Amino acid sequence: MPAKPRHAQMDCSPGCPVEATLSLIGGKWKGLVLYHLMDGTLRFNELRRRLPNVTQRMLTNQLRELEADGLISRTIFAQVPPRVDYALTERGRSLRTVILALKEWGEEHAAA
Amino acid sequence: MPAKPRHAQMDCSPGCPVEATLSLIGGKWKGLVLYHLMDGTLRFNELRRRLPNVTQRMLTNQLRELEADGLISRTIFAQVPPRVDYALTERGRSLRTVILALKEWGEEHAAA
DNA sequence: ATCGACGGTATCCTTTTCGACACTATGTGC
DNA sequence: GCACATAGTGTCGAAAAGGATACCGTCGAT
Numbered sequence: 001m002p003a004k005p006r007h008a009q010m011d012c013s014p015g016c017p018v019e020a021t022l023s024l025i026g027g028k029w030k031g032l033v034l035y036h037l038m039d040g041t042l043r044f045n046e047l048r049r050r051l052p053n054v055t056q057r058m059l060t061n062q063l064r065e066l067e068a069d070g071l072i073s074r075t076i077f078a079q080v081p082p083r084v085d086y087a088l089t090e091r092g093r094s095l096r097t098v099i100l101a102l103k104e105w106g107e108e109h110a111a112a
Numbered sequence: 113m114p115a116k117p118r119h120a121q122m123d124c125s126p127g128c129p130v131e132a133t134l135s136l137i138g139g140k141w142k143g144l145v146l147y148h149l150m151d152g153t154l155r156f157n158e159l160r161r162r163l164p165n166v167t168q169r170m171l172t173n174q175l176r177e178l179e180a181d182g183l184i185s186r187t188i189f190a191q192v193p194p195r196v197d198y199a200l201t202e203r204g205r206s207l208r209t210v211i212l213a214l215k216e217w218g219e220e221h222a223a224a
Numbered sequence: 225a226t227c228g229a230c231g232g233t234a235t236c237c238t239t240t241t242c243g244a245c246a247c248t249a250t251g252t253g254c
Numbered sequence: 255g256c257a258c259a260t261a262g263t264g265t266c267g268a269a270a271a272g273g274a275t276a277c278c279g280t281c282g283a284t
Contacts, residue, residue: 016144016218017214017215017216017217017218017219017222018143018144018147018211018214018215018218019141019143019144019218020218020222021214021215021217021218022134022137022138022143022214025134026134026138027271028271028272029131031130031131031134032128032130032131035130043230043231044230044231044232045229045230045231048231055272055273055274055275056231056232056233057232057233057234057272057273057274057275058271058272058273060231060232060233061271061272076231079230080230080279080280080281080282081229081230081231081280081281081282082229082230082231082232082279082280083230083231084230084231084232091221094217094220094221095217097213097217098213098214098217099130101209101210101213102129102130102133102134102210103129103130103133104129105129105133105206105207105209105210106128106129106130106131106132106133107129108206109133109203109206110129110132139241140241140242155260155261156260156261156262157259157260157261160261167242167243167244167245168261168262168263169242169243169244169262169263169264170241170242170243172261172262172263173241173242188261191260192249192250192251192252192260193250193251193252193258193259193260193261194249194250194259194260194261194262195260195261196260196261196262
C-alpha cells in the first residue's frame with residue numbers, strides 16, 4: 001500500500017501537530033481537492049473538470065488517501081452510468097479555517 | 113538545483129493560493145523549523161537539538177529553501193567557531209497565523 | 225455497429241525526496 | 255598531539271511520489 005509514511009513517525013515533540021496536519025493535507029493536490037469540496041458535494045468528474053492538470057490516477061489516489069484519513073466520504077450509487085459522490089466529512093469540514101488561512105496567505109503574499 | 117518544482121506551474125486556478133502556500137511550507141521539516149523560529153532567533157545547532165530526527169543535511173537543505181523563499185534570514189558571524197543565526201523575516205512572521213492554525217488543528221484532531 | 229460518459233485499474237517509468245555516512249576547516253582546551 | 259564544537263558539504267542509494275498511457279464494463283444515444 002503506497003499510503004503516506006510521510007511523517008509517519010510522530011516522534012517530533014513540540015511542533016509535531018504542525019507536521020501531523022501537513023502530512024494530511026500536504027499531498028500534491030489535496031489542498032485543492034479539499035478546497036473545492038468546501039463548495040459542496042462533487043462527483044468524480046466534476047472534480048476532474050475543476051482540476052484540469054491532475055491525471056485521473058492521481059485524483060483517484062488523492063481521494064483514496066483523503067478518505068483513508070477520514071477527511072472525505074465516498075458514496076457509491078449503484079447506477080449506470082456509475083455515480084460516486086465525494087463530500088467532506090465532519091473532520092474534513094473542521095479543516096475549513098486551516099484551508100482558508102492557507103488561501104488567504106497565498107493571496108496576500110503572491111511574491112515572485 | 114534540486115529546489116521545489118513542487119507546484120511550480122501555478123496554473124491551477126481557483127484554489128491555487130492554497131497550493132502556493134503549501135509549496136512553501138510543505139517541505140518535510142519546514143513547518144517545524146518555522147514553528148521553532150517563532151520563538152525567536154536560533155543558531156544552527158540550537159535548531160538541530162530541537163529537531164533530533166532531522167539529519168544535518170536535511171536541516172541545511174530546508175533552511176536554504178526557506179531562505180530562498182524569503183521566509184527566514186541567515187546571518188553569518190565571522191567568528192571561530194562559526195556562528196550562524198536563523199530568524200524569521202517579515203514575510204516569515206506573517207505565516208504565524210497559518211502555522212498556528214495547523215498546530216491547533218493537529219492538536220484537536222490527533223485521531224488514530 | 226459504434227461512440228461517448230462514467231469512474232475507475234493496471235502497468236510502466238521518471239523524478240523527487242530522504243536518509244546514512246563520511247568528510248571539511250578552524251580555533252580552543254587538555 | 256588529540257579531541258571537541260561549529261556549521262556545514264559531497265556522495266551514494268533506497269524509497270516514495272508523481273506522470274503517461276492504455277484498458278475495463280455498462281448503458282443510452284446515434
